Amino acid sequence: MTNFEALPIIDISGLLSTDRGDRQAVADELGRAAREVGFFYIRGHGISSERIAGLRAAAESLFAHDLDWKMRNHIGIGRGHKGFVPEGEEIYGTGKPDHKEAWDIGFEAADDHPFVRAGQPLIGGNKWPELPGFREAVSAYYADIFALGRTLFQGFALALGQDEHAFDGFVTCPPSKLRLIHYPVDPSAEDTPGIGAHTDYECFTLLLADQPGLEVLNGEGRWIDAPPVTIDGEELYVINVGDMLEVMTAGQFVATTHRVRKVREERYSFPLFFACDYATKIRPLPEFDPTGEKSAQYPDITIGDHMWSMALQTYRYLRAKVAAGELALPENARATNTFGQFRTLAEADQA
Numbered sequence: 001m002t003n004f005e006a007l008p009i010i011d012i013s014g015l016l017s018t019d020r021g022d023r024q025a026v027a028d029e030l031g032r033a034a035r036e037v038g039f040f041y042i043r044g045h046g047i048s049s050e051r052i053a054g055l056r057a058a059a060e061s062l063f064a065h066d067l068d069w070k071m072r073n074h075i076g077i078g079r080g081h082k083g084f085v086p087e088g089e090e091i092y093g094t095g096k097p098d099h100k101e102a103w104d105i106g107f108e109a110a111d112d113h114p115f116v117r118a119g120q121p122l123i124g125g126n127k128w129p130e131l132p133g134f135r136e137a138v139s140a141y142y143a144d145i146f147a148l149g150r151t152l153f154q155g156f157a158l159a160l161g162q163d164e165h166a167f168d169g170f171v172t173c174p175p176s177k178l179r180l181i182h183y184p185v186d187p188s189a190e191d192t193p194g195i196g197a198h199t200d201y202e203c204f205t206l207l208l209a210d211q212p213g214l215e216v217l218n219g220e221g222r223w224i225d226a227p228p229v230t231i232d233g234e235e236l237y238v239i240n241v242g243d244m245l246e247v248m249t250a251g252q253f254v255a256t257t258h259r260v261r262k263v264r265e266e267r268y269s270f271p272l273f274f275a276c277d278y279a280t281k282i283r284p285l286p287e288f289d290p291t292g293e294k295s296a297q298y299p300d301i302t303i304g305d306h307m308w309s310m311a312l313q314t315y316r317y318l319r320a321k322v323a324a325g326e327l328a329l330p331e332n333a334r335a336t337n338t339f340g341q342f343r344t345l346a347e348a349d350q351a
Contacts, residue, residue, distance in 0.1 A: 002036045003219040007226050009236065013044030015155050019203040024158055028176070031159030031253075033094045034241050039255030041229055041236040042152075045143050047201075052208065052235060054137040055180075059268055061131060063182040066308060073127040074135075075104060076317040079122030082106050082177075090314050091196070098196060099262070103129075103180040105138055107146070109173050120278045121308045122175035142178050149176070149206055149274035152239065156204070160249065161287055170276040172210040175307055176202070177275075183267040185212065199255040199339045200242040202303070203308045207238040211267040214238065218258040226258075242273070243339045244303055250284035250294035278304025301332045309333035 010029045014022040033040040062070075073083040082104050088097035105126050109116050115123045128135045150171065154164040197217070207214070212227040229236045230304040260269070265282045276282070282302045284294050309329050312335050321327040 003222075004037050005224060006216075007037060007039050007041055007216065007224075007238070008033050008209075009041045009043060009231075010230070011044045012042045012155065013046075015151050016046075023164065026156030027155045027164075027310070030152075030155050034159065034245065034249075034253040037216075038219075038254035039226060040239055042239055043231055043234055043236050045148055045234075045237055047148060047237075048232070049235070050143055051141050055141040055270060056210070056268060058131075058134045058137040059103075059180045059182065059270070062129060062134060062180065063101065064129075065129075070101075070103075070129075073103075073129055074317075075315070078127070079208070080106065080126075081122050081311060082124070083127035084257065085096050085315075089316050090318070093241060100181055100183045100184070100260075105142060105178045107174055107176050108139075113173060115173050115278060120175075120304060122177075122304060122311075123173065123278060128181050129138070138178070138180070140143050141270075145178065145206055145272045146176060146274075148199055148237075149204075149272060152204065152206070153274065156245065160285060162187045163284075167276070170280045172277055174275045174277050175304055176273060178272045179270065181269040181271070183211075183263045183269070185263060185266055197257050197259040198337060199246075199257055200240060200271075200273060201244075201307045202242040202273040203244045204242050205238075205271050205273050207240070207269065207271040208235060209238070209269040210268065211262045211265055213260045213262055213269075215259050216240075223259070223261075240269070243306065244276070244282045246339050247282045247298045248285050248288070250288040250298065252288055278302060280304075282306075301330070301334075305330035306335065310336060 010026065010033060012026050014026040021061065037232050045267050067086065070084045075081055075083045075085050077083065084306055085102040085104060087099060087101050106122065108125060109123050110125065111339040153167055153171065157166045158164045209228055212225060214226040216226050226238055241253045241255050242260065243255045245253045281300055282303050283300055284298055289295060312322050312327060312329055318327065322329065
C-alpha cells in the first residue's frame with residue numbers, strides 16, 4: 001500500500017467496449033489501484049442521474065418517518081437479515097455504537113428458491129415498507145447498480161489474470177446487500193463516529209454518498225478524506241476492495257481500512273456490497289500463492305459464512321442470540337478487523 005493523499009479516478013467506460021484491449025486497459029488500472037490504495041473513484045459508470053435521484057427521494061421519505069413506524073420492519077424480524085437497522089444496533093472497531101440508521105435491501109429470493117430452502121442465512125425476500133413508490137425506485141436502482149457490479153467483477157477478473165467471465169457463475173443469488181444509510185447530526189455526540197474503522201466483508205463495494213465523511217487509512221496510518229466527486233455532471237462512485245478480493249490475491253489487493261467520521265450535516269450514503277453466492281469457497285488463487293504459504297493466513301471459508309460471522313459479531317440482536325446459545329459462529333470464523341491493515345498490524349505484533 002502506498003502513502004496516497006487522494007483516491008485515483010478511473011474511467012471504466014472501456015469495460016463496455018467490444019475491443020478486448022480497451023477492457024484490459026481498464027482492468028490494469030483497476031488492478032493497480034487495488035494493489036496500491038484499495039480505494040478508487042469510477043466515472044463512465046452509466047448509472048443515470050434520474051435513477052440516483054429516485055433512490056435519494058425514496059430514502060429521504062423513508063427516514064422521515066418516526067422510529068415506531070420504522071421498527072415494524074426491524075432487521076431482526078423474520079429471516080433474511082434485511083430491513084430497518086436502528087441507531088446503535090451495529091458496533092464496529094471502536095466498541096461504540098455507530099451514529100446512523102439504515103435500511104438493508106438484498107438480492108430478492110423467493111421462499112422456494114433452493115438457497116432459501118437450504119436455510120442459508122442472509123438469503124430471502126426483502127422487507128418493503130408501506131411507502132408509495134419506494135419499492136419501485138429502490139428495486140430499479142438495485143438492478144442497475146448490481147449490473148454495474150457484475151461488469152466491475154469481470155474487470156477485476158481480467159486484473160487478476162483470469163478470463164473475464166471466470167467468476168460469472170459464482171454470482172447467481174448472492175447475499176449482496178444495498179444499504180440506505182442516514183447519518184443525522186447530533187452536536188452532543190462529539191466522540192461518536194458515523195461508522196467505526198473496519199474493512200468490508202464482501203468482494204468489493206460500490207458507494208455513492210452526498211456529503212463528506214468517508215476517510216481511508218493510508219500506508220502511513222493517516223486518515224485521508226474521500227469526499228463526493230462530480231465531474232461534468234456525473235456523480236462518481238467510490239469502489240473499495242473487500243476481504244474476499246484480499247483472500248483471492250493472497251493480500252496483494254488490499255481491503256483498506258476506512259471509517260465515517262462524525263458528520264457536520266445530514267448525510268445519506270448508499271453502498272452496494274458485491275458478493276458471490278453464499279456457498280462459494282474463497283481461497284488464494286494459485287497465481288498469487290504458488291507455494292501455498294499464504295493459505296495459513298486465509299483458511300478456507302465460504303463467502304457467506306464469513307459475512308454471516310461478521311454480522312453475528314456486529315449486530316446487537318445477533319450477538320444476544322449467540323450469547324444465549326441460539327446461534328453459533330461458523331467453523332473457521334475470523335474475528336472482526338482481521339483483514340487489510342488490521343491483518344498486517346496483527347502480524348507485526350506476533351513478530
